[in-house]
Amino acid sequence: MLEMALLQVEAYCKGKNLVIAGYYQANENYSDNEMNHVARTIGRKVQDNFHDACLFMIDNRKVKAESVSQPYKIYTLRESNWKDVDCKNISEDDIAKEECLYALLKSGAQRQLCDFDNHFDDVRNDWRNLKLNDLINRCT
Incomplete structure (x- = not known):
């Protein structure tokens, strides 16, 4: 199913002169907020086609309006590893x-x-x- 989804998105983007610039993931388990093998693999594939690709991980525990911290983390591929982007600036x-x-x-x-x-x-x-x-x- 994932492969079919990616093929459809890729075809759509080509037809609209768009690029796939990243991948987001919100894990099914409320307390699981870690990047897994699937996220890393898809992120690498996206990065192969778009150098500045990012991985956007949702922190399920923080997806609420009253949250005082970002409900997500952004990662970029640096030196063969996904690194958390510093969003302080x-x-x-x-x-x-x-x-x-x-x-x-x-x-x-x-x-x-x-x-x-x-x-x-x-x-x-x-x-x-x-x-x-x-x-x-x-x-x-």
């Missing part, structure tokens, strides 16, 4: 994006996210998340 634009993120979490927008598992269960679930992307664009 943030710009005003980054702060606005963080505020948007927490507003979206407070509204429950994350419940609208459809991934390929949802799409394969019912093809009416749009993996491109056009409605959610529209909400994000209006927020930022």
Whole structure:
């Protein structure tokens, strides 16, 4: 299923002159917030095709509007290992994006996210998340 999803995303991106620039993962188990073999493997494949690729890991315990810390970690591939990106030097634009993120979490927008598992269960679930992307664009 994963291979089919990646092939479909790749074809979509080529048709729209886009690149796959990263991979996100939210582990199924609430307390499992570690990057696993699948995330590392897919991240490497993405990085093979896009040098500045990143891996975006969701920390399930922090995905709530009242959270005071980022509900995710960003990693980049450096010296053959995935390294946590230091997000301490943030710009005003980054702060606005963080505020948007927490507003979206407070509204429950994350419940609208459809991934390929949802799409394969019912093809009416749009993996491109056009409605959610529209909400994000209006927020930022």
